[in-house]
Amino acid sequence: MLSKDTLTKTAFSFxxxxxxxxxxxxxxxxxxxxxxxxxxxxxxxxYASLSSFLQPEADSQFRKGADIVFEKFANLGIKWRTxxxxxxxxxxxxxxxxxxxxxxxxxxxxxxxxxxxxxxEKTIDSWYENTLCSxxxxxxxxxxxxxxxxxxxxxxxGTYYYKNYQKQLTSQKKNPVVNIYKREKLDxxxxxxxFNGNLIILTDRNTASASEELILFAxxxxxxxxxxxxxxxxxxxxxxxxxxxxxxxxxxxxxxxGARKNTAISTLPEWHGEGKGIFPDYWTTSEDLNKxxxxxxxDEEMFSKLQGIxxxxx
Numbered sequence: 001m002l003s004k005d006t007l008t009k010t011a012f013s014f015x016x017x018x019x020x021x022x023x024x025x026x027x028x029x030x031x032x033x034x035x036x037x038x039x040x041x042x043x044x045x046x047y048a049s050l051s052s053f054l055q056p057e058a059d060s061q062f063r064k065g066a067d068i069v070f071e072k073f074a075n076l077g078i079k080w081r082t083x084x085x086x087x088x089x090x091x092x093x094x095x096x097x098x099x100x101x102x103x104x105x106x107x108x109x110x111x112x113x114x115x116x117x118x119x120x121e122k123t124i125d126s127w128y129e130n131t132l133c134s135x136x137x138x139x140x141x142x143x144x145x146x147x148x149x150x151x152x153x154x155x156x157x158g159t160y161y162y163k164n165y166q167k168q169l170t171s172q173k174k175n176p177v178v179n180i181y182k183r184e185k186l187d188x189x190x191x192x193x194x195f196n197g198n199l200i201i202l203t204d205r206n207t208a209s210a211s212e213e214l215i216l217f218a219x220x221x222x223x224x225x226x227x228x229x230x231x232x233x234x235x236x237x238x239x240x241x242x243x244x245x246x247x248x249x250x251x252x253x254x255x256x257x258g259a260r261k262n263t264a265i266s267t268l269p270e271w272h273g274e275g276k277g278i279f280p281d282y283w284t285t286s287e288d289l290n291k292x293x294x295x296x297x298x299d300e301e302m303f304s305k306l307q308g309i310x311x312x313x314x
Contacts, residue, residue, distance in 0.1 A: 034062040037069040038314055042301040046080045048073065049089035049313040053096030053210040058155025070100050071117050077107030078114065081195045085297040088214075089202045089313055091231060095209025097154075098241075102128050105217040108195045122160040132220055133185045134264035138242075140178040143259045144169040146244050186267065199227045200296055202289070203280055208235035215278055216268050229270070229280040230292050236277030238265045286310040 011020045036051035050073055056062040080086050088104075099121070106124050107115055115124075144165050151162045199222055201215055212234050218227045240258030247254045265271050270278045284292045289310045294303040306314060 035066045035069050036313060037073065039072075040302070040305050040314060042299055042305065044083065045085035045087065045297050045299045045302045046076075046083050047087040047089065047302065047306065047314060048076055049091075050093055051313060052093055053098070053100050054094070055097050055154050055156075057153060063155065067117075070097075071115070074100055074103035074117055075107055075115050076104060077195065078110060078112070081108060081197075083197050085198045085200060085299060085302070087200045087202065087293065087297070087302075089309075090207050090211040090214065091202050091204040091313065092206040093208075093211045094206060094235070095211050095213075095237075098210045098213050099124070101210045101214035102217060104214060105221050108222060118158065125160060130185055131187060132217060132264045133183060134262070134267070136180060136182050136261040136263060138178075138180055138244075138259040139168075139172075141169065141172045141176050143242070143244060144172060146259075147242065182263075184263070186264065195222060195226070197226070198296065200293065201227065201229050202293075203229055203231040203234050203278065205232050206235055207231075207277070208237050209241070212236075212238040212265070212271075212278055213262075216265055216271075219268055219270070228282065228296055229278065230282045230296065231280050231284055231289065233272070233279045234277030236273060236275045238262055238271075238277075239274050 009020055011018055013019070034056065035054070036049070038047075038049045040047040050069070053070075055070075056066050076086065076088075099117075103115060103117060103120075103124050106127055109127075112120075117124075148162065148165050148169065151157065151159070151165070156162055199218055201218065203211070203215075215227075215229060215234070216238070239262055240260070241262060242259040243256040244259050245254050245256050268278065270281075272279055282292050282296070287310055290303060290306050293306065293309075294300070297303075308314075
């Protein structure tokens with residue numbers, strides 16, 4: 001305990017400088033080692049719920065199943081692009097690997113019959129880098145080592161990004177530098193879209209991070225007129241990502257500092273900042289969620305199949 005009283009601000013010394021920081025109590029996220037996924041279809045509409053973008057550890061018994069689920073999810077834009085309505089349930093999805101969010105939106109643009117997430121990773125990431133890649137980035141050996149260790153724990157050593165980070169770290173070892181650079185590429189109008197239906201995204205107060213990123217990409221790439229968010233405002237933690245953990249040697253306390261600031265999210269009018277998140281187009285309480293979906297889709301058959309959605313992911 002640092003204080004018996006509730007603190008709103010505190011100060012600490014770093015490199016002989018006094019720094020004031022805001023203090024808040026984060027809500028505890030329900031961490032899961034497995035991913036829940038479900039699909040429902042009618043003639044005109046489709047529904048999919050995804051409980052998490054968190055990838056289980058490489059040696060987890062749930063890893064293979066999660067990989068299958070994420071690839072299914074990433075292909076929904078190809079599978080359902082002829083539907084009038086696609087409903088994506090991200091309630092209490094606290095995020096995880098943002099790549100899956102980007103792949104999902106990219107599938108609405110892809111001319112392929114199926115996306116293979118491992119083989120098509122470079123294509124998807126190159127697309128991202130030329131559309132909504134806008135951030136302030138820390139570049140340092142410590143950051144690269146941190147990212148590589150995380151990717152190794154997740155079994156991502158064969159990915160395009162892992163190999164790129166390895167090359168950067170090798171270069172850094174020859175000439176170590178700590179640099180913060182700005183990267184901005186906001187050009188979401190370069191790609192044709194084959195989807196003319198409605199994408200409906202369900203959110204609640206625990207919808208966070210990669211889930212918020214999915215909404216950003218959907219609103220920007222598929223256009224706001226085709227994307228509707230229903231539910232509560234999201235958690236609000238998509239500004240600072242790629243946390244680095246620093247341990248204070250004397251107190252044994254640790255602090256997490258983001259190595260990247262996502263400046264693209266601030267271009268979304270519905271984004272109201274950290275801790276406030278994305279405001280929905282239609283605010284609903286649990287008791288009228290299905291009725292609000294019905295008013296948006298006009299699909300009585302889906303309304304029937306989603307009975308009880310107010311209480312759980314379907």
